[in-house]
Amino acid sequence: MHANSRPITTSQNDIHSQLASVVARHAATAFLKPILSYNRQAFEASMEAWQACGSKPLILDAGCGVGLSTRHLAQQFPDHFVIGVDQSAHRLSRNTMWQGSLPTNFMLVRADLVDYWRLMHAAGIRLARHYLLYPNPWPKIGQLARRWHGHAVFPAMLALGGEFECRSNWALYIEECAAAIRQLTSAEVSMERHAPVSPITPFEQKYLASGHSLWRCRARLSPVAAACKPV
Numbered sequence: 184m185h186a187n188s189r190p191i192t193t194s195q196n197d198i199h200s201q202l203a204s205v206v207a208r209h210a211a212t213a214f215l216k217p218i219l220s221y222n223r224q225a226f227e228a229s230m231e232a233w234q235a236c237g238s239k240p241l242i243l244d245a246g247c248g249v250g251l252s253t254r255h256l257a258q259q260f261p262d263h264f265v266i267g268v269d270q271s272a273h274r275l276s277r278n279t280m281w282q283g284s285l286p287t288n289f290m291l292v293r294a295d296l297v298d299y300w301r302l303m304h305a306a307g308i309r310l311a312r313h314y315l316l317y318p319n320p321w322p323k324i325g326q327l328a329r330r331w332h333g334h335a336v337f338p339a340m341l342a343l344g345g346e347f348e349c350r351s352n353w354a355l356y357i358e359e360c361a362a363a364i365r366q367l368t369s370a371e372v373s374m375e376r377h378a379p380v381s382p383i384t385p386f387e388q389k390y391l392a393s394g395h396s397l398w399r400c401r402a403r404l405s406p407v408a409a410a411c412k413p414v
Contacts, residue, residue, distance in 0.1 A: 188393040191353045193322035198359050205333050206363045214301070214335045222298035229266050229292045230306070236288060239264040240311035243343070245300075248384065250291045251279040252316050255383035257289035263311060265289040268299050300340045309406050310345035317386040320353045330356065332363035341367055344406035350377060350387070352395040361400040370402040 199205075233241060242260060244253045244267040253267030265288060269275055272293050292299070303310075321329040331337060331349075341347070341364065349360050361372045377399040382388035390397060 188352075188389050188395065190395060191320060191322050193324070193353075193355075195322065195324045195355065198355070198362055199324070199327045199333070201327060202333065202359055202362060203366060205327060206337065206366050209335045210338045210367055212335070214339065216297065216335075218298045218302065219295065222294045223302060225292050225294040226299055226302040226306075229290060230308075232290050233264050233266065236264045239288065241266065241308065242312040243268065243303075243310050243314065243345075245296055245313065245315050245340075246318055247291065247316075248274050248386070249277045249279050250275060251281065252314065252384045253289050253291060254279065254281055254286060256312075256314065257286035260312070261286065261288060263288065267291045268294050268296055270295050297334070297336045300336055300343065304339045304342050308343060310343045312346045313340075313343060313348070313404075315347075315349040316384050317350055317352070317390075318356075320351060320356045322353060322356075330359065332360045337363060338367060341404055342406060344404045346401070347404050348399055348401045350397060350399040352386075352390045352397055354396070354398045357398040357400045361402075364400070364402050364404075368402070368404060370404050372400055372402040374398065374400045 240263045242256055242263050242265040244256055244265060247253045247267030247269050250267045253265050257265040267289065275291050275293055315331065318331055327333040349357060351357050357374055361374045364370060364372050377397045379387060382391055
């Protein structure tokens, strides 16, 4: 990626005025969207691969794109098993320009995260670490429901527990994510500027090269019940 990324522009200058009410409604309401069969099959295949690897502590790289971050995480945590999930088969098949031999403790999965997160929760999966790296920020005021913390799946996502980390080049996205986590959990949430020495995703590399400030929020989440329909 070239260093030509434009800064995020938006008319929203503070945490969305409806964030708290939207998060509360999702926490109190069962999420009834049916699970699609291809997502269930992908989930079952990934669980079999994880178990075949010895059911090591599990890391989820949610929205992994081309899977470069998944590979980096697998290298960083060799005693864990890392699953990278993305809904695009095209992205998952692209060349990541990885240097050297590949780690063996990861796999890439094509699935919709909305279903995959709920399937994980329904199966009682507990994560050691959970990464949400540079999700689409959907910066227009009317797009709150498209941001993960404004989505109905958010309670199920948090229910997986583990060391959670979200990164973005839009500080307000991180502020909202942190606020939503505090609203639904008792976890201590940190928010800070992030200046990685070695970028682990193509977007992280592009944003740094373009001079963007990067932000992250982190929280140690305890597994909890989530307001979602059994699947």
